[in-house]
Amino acid sequence: xxxxxxxxxxxxxxxxxxxxxxxxxxxxxxxxxxxxxxxxxxxxxxxxxxxxxxxxxxxxxxxxxxxxxxxxxxxxxxxxxxxxxxxxxxxxxxxxxxxxxxxxxxxxxxxxxxxxxxxxxxxxxxxxxxxxxxxxxxxxxxxxxxxxxxxxxxxxxxxxxxxxxxxxxxxxxxxxxxxxxxxxxxxxxxxxxxxxxxxxxxxxxxxxxxxxxxxxxxxxxxxxxxxxxxxxxxxxxxxxxxxxxxxxxxxxxxxxxxxxxxxxxxxxxxxxxxxxxxxxxxxxxxxxxxxxxxxxxxxxxxxxxxxxxxxxxxxxxxxxxxxxxxxxxxxxxxxxxxxxxxxxxxxx
Amino acid sequence: xxxxxxxxxxxxxxxxxxxxxxxxxxxxxxxxxxxxxxxxxxxxxxxxxxxxxxxxxxxxxxxxxxxxxxxxxxxxxxxxxxxxxxxxxxxxxxxxxxxxxxxxxxxxxxxxxxxxxxxxxxxxxxxxxxxxxxxxxxxxxxxxxxxxxxxxxxxxxxxxxxxxxxxxxxxxxxxxxxxxxxxxxxxxxxxxxxxxxxxxxxxxxxxxxxxxxxxxxxxxxxxxxxxxxxxxxxxxxxxxxxxxxxxxxxxxxxxxxxxxxxxxxxxxxxxxxxxxxxxxxxxxxxxxxxxxxxxxxxxxxxxxxxxxxxxxxxxxxxxxxxxxxxxxxxxxxxxxxxxxxxxxxxxx
DNA sequence: GTCACAATTTGGAACGTTCCAAATATATAT
DNA sequence: ATATATATTTGGAACGTTCCAAATTGTGAC
Numbered sequence: 001x002x003x004x005x006x007x008x009x010x011x012x013x014x015x016x017x018x019x020x021x022x023x024x025x026x027x028x029x030x031x032x033x034x035x036x037x038x039x040x041x042x043x044x045x046x047x048x049x050x051x052x053x054x055x056x057x058x059x060x061x062x063x064x065x066x067x068x069x070x071x072x073x074x075x076x077x078x079x080x081x082x083x084x085x086x087x088x089x090x091x092x093x094x095x096x097x098x099x100x101x102x103x104x105x106x107x108x109x110x111x112x113x114x115x116x117x118x119x120x121x122x123x124x125x126x127x128x129x130x131x132x133x134x135x136x137x138x139x140x141x142x143x144x145x146x147x148x149x150x151x152x153x154x155x156x157x158x159x160x161x162x163x164x165x166x167x168x169x170x171x172x173x174x175x176x177x178x179x180x181x182x183x184x185x186x187x188x189x190x191x192x193x194x195x196x197x198x199x200x201x202x203x204x205x206x207x208x209x210x211x212x213x214x215x216x217x218x219x220x221x222x223x224x225x226x227x228x229x230x231x232x233x234x235x236x237x238x239x240x241x242x243x244x245x246x247x248x249x250x251x252x253x254x255x256x257x258x259x260x261x262x263x264x265x266x267x268x269x270x271x272x273x274x275x276x277x278x279x280x281x282x283x284x285x286x287x288x289x290x291x292x293x294x295x296x297x298x299x300x301x302x303x304x305x306x307x308x309x310x311x312x313x314x315x316x317x318x319x320x321x322x323x324x325x326x327x328x329x330x331x332x333x334x335x336x337x338x339x340x341x342x343x344x345x346x347x348x
Numbered sequence: 349x350x351x352x353x354x355x356x357x358x359x360x361x362x363x364x365x366x367x368x369x370x371x372x373x374x375x376x377x378x379x380x381x382x383x384x385x386x387x388x389x390x391x392x393x394x395x396x397x398x399x400x401x402x403x404x405x406x407x408x409x410x411x412x413x414x415x416x417x418x419x420x421x422x423x424x425x426x427x428x429x430x431x432x433x434x435x436x437x438x439x440x441x442x443x444x445x446x447x448x449x450x451x452x453x454x455x456x457x458x459x460x461x462x463x464x465x466x467x468x469x470x471x472x473x474x475x476x477x478x479x480x481x482x483x484x485x486x487x488x489x490x491x492x493x494x495x496x497x498x499x500x501x502x503x504x505x506x507x508x509x510x511x512x513x514x515x516x517x518x519x520x521x522x523x524x525x526x527x528x529x530x531x532x533x534x535x536x537x538x539x540x541x542x543x544x545x546x547x548x549x550x551x552x553x554x555x556x557x558x559x560x561x562x563x564x565x566x567x568x569x570x571x572x573x574x575x576x577x578x579x580x581x582x583x584x585x586x587x588x589x590x591x592x593x594x595x596x597x598x599x600x601x602x603x604x605x606x607x608x609x610x611x612x613x614x615x616x617x618x619x620x621x622x623x624x625x626x627x628x629x630x631x632x633x634x635x636x637x638x639x640x641x642x643x644x645x646x647x648x649x650x651x652x653x654x655x656x657x658x659x660x661x662x663x664x665x666x667x668x669x670x671x672x673x674x675x676x677x678x679x680x681x682x683x684x685x686x687x688x689x690x691x692x693x694x695x696x
Numbered sequence: 697g698t699c700a701c702a703a704t705t706t707g708g709a710a711c712g713t714t715c716c717a718a719a720t721a722t723a724t725a726t
Numbered sequence: 727a728t729a730t731a732t733a734t735t736t737g738g739a740a741c742g743t744t745c746c747a748a749a750t751t752g753t754g755a756c
Contacts (some may be wrong), residue, residue: 010414012742023706028744037703039663041680051492058470059407059416060742063711066358070471084432091453100467107440123418146401153540205566230637259637267640269458285427289578289607291614291639360712371736376714386734408712411741 011052031056039210054201062124071099071312072120072128074113076155078105081284082301083131086153090129097313099126108133110140117144127316129153129308130162134197136242146147149315151324153308156198163315163324165308167299169199173206173332176297181214183340185249185277189222189240192233192257200225200253204280207251228253233260234335241268249277249338249343255284258294262337278337292336304328359400360665367396381405387411401651410472418477419447420468421661422461424503426453429632430602430649434501437653438477442648445661447474458488465492475660477501478510497663499672504546511663511672513656515647518548520678521554522693524627524645525682526598529562531688533597533625537570537588542603548573548601551629555599576601584685589616597625597686603632606642610685625686640684652671 013031017024022041029037030045037045048054061070073090075083087103094101101126104116113133120128127149132141138159141152152165173190180188183273190207194202211218224240226232233252240246241264252258258280262272271290272278280287284300306325311324334340361379365372370389377385378393385393387483396402409418421438423431435451442449452464452474468476475497480489486507489500499511521538528536538555542547552571559566572588574580581600588594589612600606606628610620620626621640628635631646652674659672682688 010742014742024396024743025706025745026704029705032744036704041704055466057472057742059472060711061744063408063411063713064404064742064744066695066711078426079429079436081427081429084427088427088453088455089534100450100464101452102448105436107436116448118403122404123448124405124407165611172672233565263637263639286634286637289611289634290637291611301360338457358712362712372713373715373736374734377735380714384734389734405712408741411743412714414741440722647699 010057011054013054015052016045016048016054019052020044031301035308068126069099069123070102070120070123070125071316072117072125072130073101073103074106074116074120074128074130075103076106076108076113076131076133078103080256081286082282085284085301086305086308087129089302090309091305092302093306093309094313099308099313099316101324106133108137114140114144121148127151127312129312131155132157143216149312151308151312151315153304154199155201158198161323163303163311165311165326165328166199167304167328169202170206170209171300172281172297173251173331174210175201175206175330176281176295177207177210178214179295179334179340180249180251180277180279180338181210181216183249183338184279185247185323186216187222187245187247188216188249188251189224189242189247190202190218191224191236191250191252192226193228193253194225197228203251203253222247226257228252228261230256230259230263232266233257235260237261237264238267241265241270247276250279252278252280254282255280255294255296258296258337259286259290262290262292262294273339277339279332280292280337283333285332287335289338290300295335295338296333298331298333299328352400359402359404360405361402364393364396364402364481367400367527368392376486416472416474417447417496418450418468418471418473419475419664420465421449421451421467421480422478423451424454424456424462424479424481426451428604429634430630431496431502433632433649434479434656438657439653440650441654441657443662445657447661454481458483462488462492469496471608474621475499475664476654477660479503480505497660499660500665501652501654502547504550508547508668508670511659513652513659513674513676514547514655515652515676516678517550518554518557520629520645520647520680521551522552522677523680524560524643525555525558526562526624527643527688528597528599528627528686529558529564530623531597531686533595534564535570535593535595536564536597536599537572537595538566539584539588539598539600539609540574541601542573542577543595545576551599551601554589560605570595574601574605576605578608578611581605582612583608584607585612586615589613589618595624598627600626600628602630603628603635603642603644605683606644607634607638610638610640610642620685621685627680631681635681635683638685643683643686643688644681646679647683649678 013027027045030042046287075087077083091101095270099243106113111132131149131153132155138157141160153165156166208218214223218273224236226236258278265272280296283296285298287294361372361375364375375393378390414493423435425431454461458481477499479501480503486505489508504514539601544605570582574584606626613620613624628642628644631644635642635644655674
């Protein structure tokens with residue numbers, strides 16, 4: 001169809017102009033939907049455009065207008081469903097904004113992170129949504145972001161001057177803990193995550209607050225750090241189980257840790273939700289899929305992403321210098337792994 | 349630090365030239381690592397660059413050279429860990445190629461797919477890796493891709509003129525089926541997937557071939573279509589279980605379907621791997637995380653992604669018109685859900 | 697037919713880079 | 727010193743768009 005164009009020189013606005021018998025300026029006006037151009041002209045131009053198979057050159061355009069329609073989205077671990085959901089939320093919110101996201105995965109590498117951010121800047125990104133890699137500090141953020149609007153998502157970074165979208169980790173962990181307390185648990189452990197992550201600190205803080213409010217002490221032996229992965233959760237739980245006076249319930253750093261922990265529980269011949277109550281954090285889709293289904297703190301991941309996008313857009317469009325901060329609500333979703341559904345209350 | 353530049357006009361190659369006392373051409377040479385420029389000059393220039401905080405404008409560059417370093421990556425469902433892994437594989441292979449991926453999620457919408465592809469072309473993408481949305485046909489591919497190198501991943505599309513990277517669905521399904529046959533199963537069902545997906549057809553073909561080779565008939569009642577989701581798998585399995593003469597084993601369209609099926613099995617008071625053997629397809633990370641661990645056909649997802657990227661790069665760099673096709677090997681990974689680990693052979 | 701005004705259309709001159717042909721500097725041989 | 731070759735450097739002229747000020751066309755009133 002359409003006759004084989006051989007040499008394939010790119011079709012430009014000027015070719016269209018010639019074909020439609022107008023000037024390039026007019027074509028440009030048509031392109032930007034200007035109300036200035038007469039209807040009949042507009043039609044002639046659009047006809048010429050798809051006759052020649054024109055494709056708009058955004059690069060050239062943003063060179064001239066010196067602003068682009070690209071926003072960067074830098075994710076520390078796309079393989080993690082939690083961050084994938086976040087990314088999708090961001091994309092959704094960007095849908096009709098006139099901006100298009102540039103996604104990159106850093107795999108928790110600060111080096112790679114610097115590379116991709118640099119590349120995004122070189123491509124003229126108008127702003128950045130960043131889920132910082134594990135060892136990113138405020139100085140690094142400053143270095144990376146200098147000048148362009150940037151919103152940090154999920155991982156708070158002490159001292160960083162940037163907008164922020166996080167979930168209410170303290171309240172969420174507290175709520176999960178309270179729930180376990182109400183079910184009659186007294187010996188409750190916190191499992192997984194590494195000490196220098198702010199998210200970890202926040203969640204432990206919530207845990208501790210709820211424990212104290214219930215008049216319970218938090219012994220340091222009941223806070224078991226680990227990598228925030230399934231294997232980490234498995235190991236940490238195994239350690240906990242091999243010791244006398246094991247807890248009757250655990251609040252986990254996140255869902256993957258919780259799932260690892262449940263595996264360890266099963267490996268010890270115990271049943272999660274019956275012998276030991278487990279609750280996770282983030283409420284990823286996996287939480288629903290494991291068996292027993294995981295009770296988890298839901299943070300409306302997609303919603304956080306959308307919010308991050310909105311904040312970024314506002315910052316870009318209004319040239320706001322003010323830093324924004326949004327804390328998403330955390331709700332407990334009760335399923336089976338905490339034992340509540342069994343009507344069972346495990347006394348200490 | 350670095351003194352507040354107020355008006356923030358962008359720093360260009362020309363500013364650098366002035367600062368370093370050379371011409372813009374020289375700066376350009378430095379930028380492209382040309383061996384032509386004298387070492388001492390090069391140093392002066394680089395110094396000027398980070399003194400002024402220069403950031404390269406790739407847009408302008410690719411306008412002039414009329415080729416960009418962007419490749420598009422269009423994924424039908426990023427929330428699905430399988431495709432997320434694929435995406436990561438692609439990104440990894442692109443890492444040091446000088447190209448940077450532009451990722452977009454279509455959420456199985458053909459409309460959205462057309463939009464994002466268009467946007468990528470407007471941004472000058474040099475090529476495209478496309479995991480087509482569900483209802484994409486050859487004509488649509490033609491429309492979208494016309495002109496630029498494009499490789500289709502995972503989902504084959506009848507009649508589409510494009511390079512292709514898929515896993516060996518026929519052999520994989522056959523292998524899974526044989527395994528069940530060897531364990532003594534006679535009544536084996538195929539579960540999940542929808543009839544007009546080519547992937548479905550291929551996997552059913554492999555299933556049928558293996559059954560026939562074992563002298564077993566495939567009754568149509570034993571092929572249960574469903575959406576390729578957890579819920580779909582749950583429903584299809586439930587249907588199967590409520591009927592007399594239920595199968596003793598099921599080959600599932602993919603892992604999510606299998607996980608849904610296992611849920612249904614549990615709901616019926618049965619145990620997957622003991623009462624009914626289940627095998628999945630794709631071997632996503634989830635397969636390892638469920639309990640009982642899911643036996644699945646592994647397709648080296650990341651590897652497929654890398655291969656797709658390689659093919660695309662070759663096509664771009666060598667301007668090859670020839671269409672490439674790669675079929676990734678499919679291996680069975682035996683875990684618990686098929687019962688093999690129990691040493692148990694379920695007689696029919 | 698002329699005037700004033702609104703509605704359309706239109707040539708350049710940017711935007712920040714690369715590329716080419718040509719200029720200049722440096723080294724080497726005479 | 728001169729000629730020759732080699733190593734560096736350098737002005738434009740693109741690339742495909744937008745924007746501005748100015749030109750052209752159309753309309754209605756006189």
